[in-house]
Amino acid sequence: MDEPTISPIEVDENELQERLSPEQFEVTRRAGTERAFTGTYWDTKTPGLYRCVVCDLELFRSDTKYDSGSGWPSFWEPISPDRVTLHTDSSYGMIRTEARCARCDSHLGHVFPDGPRPTGERYCMNSASLELDPDES
Numbered sequence: 001m002d003e004p005t006i007s008p009i010e011v012d013e014n015e016l017q018e019r020l021s022p023e024q025f026e027v028t029r030r031a032g033t034e035r036a037f038t039g040t041y042w043d044t045k046t047p048g049l050y051r052c053v054v055c056d057l058e059l060f061r062s063d064t065k066y067d068s069g070s071g072w073p074s075f076w077e078p079i080s081p082d083r084v085t086l087h088t089d090s091s092y093g094m095i096r097t098e099a100r101c102a103r104c105d106s107h108l109g110h111v112f113p114d115g116p117r118p119t120g121e122r123y124c125m126n127s128a129s130l131e132l133d134p135d136e137s
């Protein structure tokens with residue numbers, strides 16, 4: 001079966017500013033970064049689905065989350081490659097790969113090539129961009 005295609009949506013930032021916390025808004029819509037070891041999910045091990053806090057798209061599963069030691073929630077892959085778009089980010093004098101939600105274009109974090117097997121990638125995300133939907137127990 002083919003992966004469903006993600007259709008981009010427009011985001012109303014005025015509505016969003018009322019719904020999100022200031023930090024969630026700054027991270028998702030202004031490509032901010034939460035301080036390490038301060039976010040809601042950096043050390044979370046609860047089984048479930050991590051969704052985009054802005055548009056609810058399922059982005060990551062807890063079984064691909066691992067302890068990277070970075071202080072940010074880290075995953076070795078998204079639920080499917082079409083969930084996240086990758087962009088070159090040359091801010092702060094570094095060349096990094098920015099990850100954004102494929103549906104609402106919100107900033108999620110960055111991807112680094114120092115992750116564990118099987119992908120060798122580290123999706124270094126901001127808790128502020130995510131919402132955990134815990135599995136039913």
Ligand code: FE
Nearest residue numbers: 052055101104
């Ligand atoms: Fe989104």
